[in-house]
Amino acid sequence: xxxxxxxxxxxxxxxxxxxxxxxxxxxxxxxxxxxxxxxxxxxxxxxxxxxxxxxxxxxxxxxxxxxxxxxxxxxxxxxxxxxxxxxxxxxxxxxxxxxxxxxxxxxxxxxxxxxxxxxxxxxxxxxxxxxxxxxxxxxxxxxxxxxxxxxxxxxxxxxxxxxxxxxxxxxxxxxxxxxxxxxxxxxxxxxxxxxxxxxxxxxxxxxxxxxxxxxxxxxxxxxxxxxxxxxxxxxxxxxxxxx
Amino acid sequence: xxxxxxxxxxxxxxxxxxxxxxxxxxxxxxxxxxxxxxxxxxxxxxxxxxxxxxxxxxxxxxxxxxxxxxxxxxxxxxxxxxxxxxxxxxxxxxxxxxxxxxxxxxxxxxxxxxxxxxxxxxxxxxxxxxxxxxxxxxxxxxxxxxxxxxxxxxxxxxxxxxxxxxxxxxxxxxxxxxxxxxxxxxxxxxxxxxxxxxxxxxxxxxxxxxxxxxxxxxxxxxxxxxxxxxxxxxxxxxxxxxxxxxxxxxxxxxxxxxxxxxxxxxxxxxxxxxxxxxxxxxxxxxxxxxxxxxxxxxxxxxxxxxxxxxxxxxxxxxx
Numbered sequence: 006x007x008x009x010x011x012x013x014x015x016x017x018x019x020x021x022x023x024x025x026x027x028x029x030x031x032x033x034x035x036x037x038x039x040x041x042x043x044x045x046x047x048x049x050x051x052x053x054x055x056x057x058x059x060x061x062x063x064x065x066x067x068x069x070x071x072x073x074x075x076x077x078x079x080x081x082x083x084x085x086x087x088x089x090x091x092x093x094x095x096x097x098x099x100x101x102x103x104x105x106x107x108x109x110x111x112x113x114x115x116x117x118x119x120x121x122x123x124x125x126x127x128x129x130x131x132x133x134x135x136x137x138x139x140x141x142x143x144x145x146x147x148x149x150x151x152x153x154x155x156x157x158x159x160x161x162x163x164x165x166x167x168x169x170x171x172x173x174x175x176x177x178x179x180x181x182x183x184x185x186x187x188x189x190x191x192x193x194x195x196x197x198x199x200x201x202x203x204x205x206x207x208x209x210x211x212x213x214x215x216x217x218x219x220x221x222x223x224x225x226x227x228x229x230x231x232x233x234x235x236x237x238x239x240x241x242x243x244x245x246x247x248x
Numbered sequence: 249x250x251x252x253x254x255x256x257x258x259x260x261x262x263x264x265x266x267x268x269x270x271x272x273x274x275x276x277x278x279x280x281x282x283x284x285x286x287x288x289x290x291x292x293x294x295x296x297x298x299x300x301x302x303x304x305x306x307x308x309x310x311x312x313x314x315x316x317x318x319x320x321x322x323x324x325x326x327x328x329x330x331x332x333x334x335x336x337x338x339x340x341x342x343x344x345x346x347x348x349x350x351x352x353x354x355x356x357x358x359x360x361x362x363x364x365x366x367x368x369x370x371x372x373x374x375x376x377x378x379x380x381x382x383x384x385x386x387x388x389x390x391x392x393x394x395x396x397x398x399x400x401x402x403x404x405x406x407x408x409x410x411x412x413x414x415x416x417x418x419x420x421x422x423x424x425x426x427x428x429x430x431x432x433x434x435x436x437x438x439x440x441x442x443x444x445x446x447x448x449x450x451x452x453x454x455x456x457x458x459x460x461x462x463x464x465x466x467x468x469x470x471x472x473x474x475x476x477x478x479x480x481x482x483x484x485x486x487x488x489x490x491x492x493x494x495x496x497x498x499x500x501x502x503x504x505x506x507x508x509x510x511x512x513x514x515x516x517x518x519x520x521x522x523x524x525x526x527x528x529x530x531x532x533x534x535x536x537x538x539x540x541x542x543x544x545x546x547x548x549x550x551x552x553x554x555x556x557x558x559x560x561x562x563x564x565x566x567x
Contacts, residue, residue, distance in 0.1 A: 007370070014367050024355075092351030096412055099317060099338065099345035099422075100368035247319040 011106055015114050022080070022118035030079050030122040034072040038130065041068050046133060057136065057214050065134065070209035072126060073146045074153065080119045081157035082168040084111060085241070090165050094246045105241050112158055112234065116150050141216040145209055148226055155230025156200055159237035162244070178202045201225050262294025265420065265451045266316065271325035273311050273475075285311040286475040289325070296448040300466030300483075301455040302559060308475035309455040310348055313424055316453070317345060329420065342369055344418035348425040348455075350409040354398030358389060358408055361397060365412045383411040386441070388434070402429040410438070414445075421445065421452045427461060439464060463555045471562040478562035481555055494551040495531060497521045502543025509538035522551070 045061050046053040053059060085108055088094045098104050123146040127139045156174060161167040178199040185192035186203075204222045212218040273286040286308045293299045301309050314320040315327050318335025329337035352361050359380055366376045384393050387407040392400060400408060406429045413421065423442075427435045442465050445452060456462055462469050463483050471478045497513070498520050499506065506513045510523040525531040531548070539545060552560070 010367060010370055013373065014364070017364050017367070021353075091353075092347070092349050093353060094319065095317075095345065095347040095349070095351055096365060096409070097368065098319070099343050099413075100365060101338070101340060101342035101370055102368050103339045245320045247314045 007101060007103070008106070011102065011110055015110055018111050018114045019118060022115050026079050026082075026115070027118050027122050030076045030119065031125055033079070034076060034122070034126045035129065037072055037075070038068055038126065042133075053134070059134075062214070063210070065130075065137070066210055066213050069127070069130065069142055069213060070145065070149070070205065073123060073142075073149050073209075074205075076119050076122060076146070077150050077153045077157065078168055078171065080115045080150070081154050081161060081171070083161065084108070084115065084158060084167075085161040085237075086165045086167045089246060089248070098246065104246060105238050108158075108162075108241060109238060112154065116147070116154065119150055120146055138213070138216060141213050144216070145212045148208065148212070148223060149205065151234070152201070152205070152226035152230035155232070155234035155237075159233040159240070162237040162240045174200060175202055201229055262296055264292055265295050265297075265330055266293040266453070267291075267326075267328045268312070268316075269326050269328070271312075271315060271322045271327055273308075273315060273320060274323045284475055286315070286322075289472070289475070289477050291470055291477060291480070293451055293453065295451055296446075297468065298442070298446060298452040298454065298466045300462035300469035301453060301472065302457070302459060302462055302469050302555070303472040304563060305457075307472045309472060310424060311475070312472070313347075313422055313453070313455060316422065317343065341420075342416070342418060344413035344416070344421040346409050346413045346423045346426055348428065350405045352397045352405075352408065352412075354396065356397050357393075358395055358397060358400065359384065359393040361408070362412055362415065366415050369416045371416060379415050383414050386414065387411045388437075403431055403434060406430055407434065410441075414441075419450055421450065423453065424455045426454060426456065427458060435461075459553065459556050459559055463553045469555055469558075471559055473563050479558060481558040483553075483555055493526075493531075493557065494522055494524050496547075496549045496551060497523055498546040498548075500544040500546050502538065502541060505538060505541040505543050508541060509534045509543075519546075 042053075042061075042065065045064065049059070049061065053061060059065075083090075088097065094104070097107070120143055123143055124139065127137065127142045130142075131137050131139055153171075153175070157167065157171045160170045160174065164170050178196075179202045181199060182196045182203050185196045187193070201222075204226055208218045208222050208226065212223075268289050268291045271286055271289040272284065274282050274284050276282045289308075289312065301312065303309050311320065315322050316329070316334055318327075318333070318338050327334040332340070356364070362380045362383065363376050366379050367373070371379050384390055387410055389404065389407055389411060392404050392408075397405065397408070406426075410423075410426065413423070426442075427438050430438060439461070442452065442454070454462065454465060466483055469481045469483060471481060496516060497506075497510075498518075500519070503519065506521055510521070513521040513523045516522050523531075523534070525534065535545060535548065
């Protein structure tokens, strides 16, 4: 009964995503792609549309994966923390609703919304580069949503400043890994437990280009995100909604 | 189920509904400073009871309610509703809750906000429009139903908050500062609504600064200060109550007789006198004596309600 009620409410959650975030993701993603790739397309002409055979292909991959990362940040921003900050939780959860189930559903509704936004943007890219594989890109977007989004979800439950914290964790992991990863000693082992940001570039390259990627890299990314998503749910269950 | 002493409206022992058992809440900052918002708070609320919670600003009223709804975890003690941990009860059954801060997404429309809450409350989809229309009509929001929440005035927002709490027939209602921002007409209307909501199987908690409101609506009032329960006051008049109370008497005639019945009466002008008595019995005996001497009494008004007097004493003691 409660589950059926909550799944009906997912339509409202999707509507909120579309209005508050989906449109913004499409506009920002389009602008980013257009401003970066259009000048190159004009210069290169037909050679630009060759896909993986084009010398500009790594740049296309880089822009596409950046748009996906940005989309995750926009989608996840304030997912839980806004309700807590603004006090919206008070009326929502005086109803017979579990916050854990509510936000778990919200996470996946937003994932669907983000993938639809990525579908629209990759459709535009496909019109310019017919060899661009939409399905490959959507698969990558889904993986990055779980990997980055899982951590973002946890951060949104744990802190009010979620997108700043997530960006800091993401960037910090990258920098620490670059600095300490190659060095011998305990530091190189310690950075292994940081979010696997470094795996994203190799996964995005191979997944968007060929639809395949190193299985262990993908599992590491998904596992890391899933673990933090589960920790976020646990924190919701055990912690307080009010401050 | 445990039972409580009878409430003023019920001759049978009331079933225990809400129980705060030795509850404490301490907030700790990152710097290690701590503030005790609630301390060793124990209280039982029975079925069919309207319990008021009164206290000055920062007394801990809202913290108590947040713990009762499971939004905050107590640092010590437990809060149970019908034998279940508070949060579990709310997740399983829901409560009608009006918070002090009306926080509804400002982009939502008033009627769709209610439809969303109705869906979460478990009202069948086909019945949602009827429930929404009923509360909109009850709270006089017809002309505002299509407005966005951000376009509503403070009073209308308060009414919308109350409307979402009344969407479903809840067994427990929790109203935190319910008349805050309401005009006098809607304040009175709110009181009528609460009277209509009184039911033997419904428990209502009202937290308010407004002692007059609690005196009128509540069966008992828990007075809290500095996070501690100071006392629980029954709002009914107790004929055995011995505390000295001042009343203002208005006489139409027989002014010259007043001091024969009330030797300490002080003239307050316009035919009014302030008298102090030690009990309701003494007041009635003196009034009967005065009237037997031919005086015509127009009104007898306590200078302070029982609650106000107890509140002043309790807060004074805790300072």
